[in-house]
Amino acid sequence: MRILLLAHAFNSLTQRLWLELEADGHELSLEYDINDATTRDAVALFAPDLILAPFLKRAIPADVWRKVPTLVVHPGPPGDKGPSALDHAVQEGRERWGVTVLEARSEMDAGPVWAQQPFEMRAAPKSSLYRREVTEAAVTAVRMALARLTAGLWPLRAANDGAEGPKPPMRQERRAIDWAAMGSAEVLARIRAADGRPGVLDRSLGAEVWLHDAHPGRGSGAGGALLGQANEAILRATADGAVWIGHLSIRLPGGRRLKLPATRALEALGHALPPETGAADAPNGVRTERLGDLAVIRFPFLNGAMSVRRAQALSRAIRAAAEARVILLTGGPEFWSNGIDLATIEAAASPAEESLAAIEAIDDVCLALLESPAWTIAAMAGNAGAGGVFMALAADEVTARAGTVLSPHYKNMGNLYGSEYWTYTLPRRLGAEDAARLMQTRMPLLAKEAARIGLVDRIAGGAPEAFEAAMVARAEALAGSGALGDMLAEKARRRAADEAARPLADHRAAEIARMRLNFFGFDTSYHVARLNFITGVPKSRTPLHLARHRRMGQMAAE
Known part of the structure; x- marks a missing residue:
């Protein structure tokens, strides 16, 4: 089908649906929901068979959904209506919830129901549930809805009614x-x-x-x-x-x-801080567990953001674990890493200086991995973006959980050049030509596509907890394997040869020189993009790599 995605932003759910539907063979384009006129223009340019709205904050114009079948992804079970569906479910401690795919009508969340998918709730933040259970249920429900549409079947229900009923906005x-x-x-x-x-x-x-x-x-x-x-x-x-x-x-x-x-x-x-407690249950820490010759390093930072302090803690943990034969890094369940922490940079007295310090700190993490005498494994249970993807590539092995979304590019953040030793690790995996091509893209990849092109070594299934348990078991087996000695010897030989050909310090210096231009140069694109991202400035236009219908319109005009 020819599907136009209409969304407030290209958030995690919208990205996942784009990638899954494209893999299913559908032709996709996206328009940000900026105003009614922009939406009408997108429909006229793309002439879609279907409009899919996975993430909206306002109503779709009636003349649009009357003209083109329009499906809305609602994060609530049948009968639930309102903008705070998941908020109510979490605050009320609901044990089961769901996702409903319904047809747009003049009353919000009231149209015919084309698919529904329930799921079990966890004691977790709304954002965690959204990225995991809601996203998985939405992918399943959207595919079910498309199957009914293409088969010429009727909706499951003529209207979104049920026991739940409408709920007020959560104030x-x-x-x-x-x-x-x-x-x-x-x-x-x-x-x-x-x-x-x-x-x-x-x-x-x-x-x-x-x-x-x-x-x-x-x-x-x-x-x-x-x-x-x-x-x-x-x-x-x-x-x-x-x-x-x-x-x-x-x-x-x-x-x-x-x-x-x-x-x-x-x-x-200007508030006085309480004393340091060093409590082991505090969030956002780096923790190392030793299992014989295996060191498991966990760093579940909120949203995968790597501030200077957090990156320094991680690099210290990797260096301290060097005596282990195998090091397994697990990140967090929703995010492996998204690179430098833009919020702490925005709050700094000099965002440019803090940006450079953050890059140097995450480069130190990568260097600790590259120089480690142990066999290092990056276990990516959650999504990864920008420098977080390339941080994983500094490990000897990379395994991504099926369904995770990787964004191996920097360009969307004000055309950053990027560091994390990508000029060494990426060509080593993809070759110079394919590495250069990947660095010019602005689109995310599903884990299975990343494995197909060689960006990651393998994918594994299961929920994040099951994925981590399987990775720990595999790493333990490797730590006790007789083959590990030969693997470590070959790693040392290859690293020495690469260092003789071009030292890591040279890669880093060249990357940092380009990053300095991003941070301190005349082009302020990075600083503008960072501020807009951190403060949630609404999008004023849809970039052409997403709005493919507008590229088509440009080519037709030319």
Whole structure:
């Protein structure tokens, strides 16, 4: 089919659906939902058989859905209606939820139902559920809906009705936390229901902040009191215990918000910080587990963002584990890594200097992997973008979980040149010509496509937890294998030959020289793109690599 995706942004769900449907043989183009006139223009240019709306924040014009069959992906079970479907489900502690694919009508979320797919809920943030259970259910449900359409069948239901019924938008008054009266379970549920947007508005710290990234903690004190800090997170007392808050959003001059690690946000507000606790249960840390000759290094950073401090902690852990024969790096369940942390860069006194420091820090992670005498394995359970993809390529082996989305490019962030030793690791895998071609693209890849072209070595199935368990078992077996000695000897021989041909220091210096131009040069594209991304500036146009119908229109005009 000829399918036009209509979306507020090219978010994780929209990317996954694009890649899956393209792999199924459909012809795709995308238009950002900027205004009604732009949508009508896109329909006229592309002449789609179907419009698919996976992520919208407003109604589709009636003349559009009357002209072209239009399916909307709603993150709720049949009967559920409203913009805060998943928020309500998380805050209410629902055990089962679902995704419904329905036809657009004048009443939001009320049209005929073409497919539905239930799933079991986890005790997890809304954003985590969205990237995992909602995304998997949406892929299944969309395929079911397309199968019914192409077979000429009727919808499952004439209208989206059912036991759930409509729900009101989740406002901040319904999310509010009474620290003195509420226990940890309720506090966690409220913050998780608002993660990652909009967060829970809280004024108890003497300033207006929004709470994100909540985790169970241990401690006691007066409700709301700051009990300690670790890994840039803060521990706050509840009525019956404590919770960790990993990130806070604060207001920037001009009214825009910026999400930062909690201690950094408090520092920016001039708030006194609690004492360091070093608690093992604090979020966003780097933790190493030794299993004989295997070292498993986990670094589940929120959204895969690598600040200077977090990258330095990871490189130290890799260096410290060098005595192991095998090192397995697992990242996080939703994100392996997305490269440098743009938020901490935006908050710095000099974003250009902080950008350079962040690149140097993640380069140090890559160097630790490249120089490690151990056999290193990158186990990518979650999505990866930009420098995070190339950080994985510094390992000796790369395995990606089936269904993960990789964005191996820098160009979408203001035409960054990129570092992480990609000029060494990428041609080594793809060859110089294919490496150059990949670096010019702006499109993501599904894991199976990345494996086909040789960007990763293999893919493995299962949920993130099962994937990690299988990777640990495989790495343990390798650590005890008789073949490992020969593998390590060949690795050392190859590294020595490559170093003699062109030292790693030369690759790094050349990459950093180009990055300095991005950070300090006359072209400010990177700084503009970073600010727009971090502060959520709405898109003003759809780039041509997504709006293929507009490229077609340009060629026709020429």
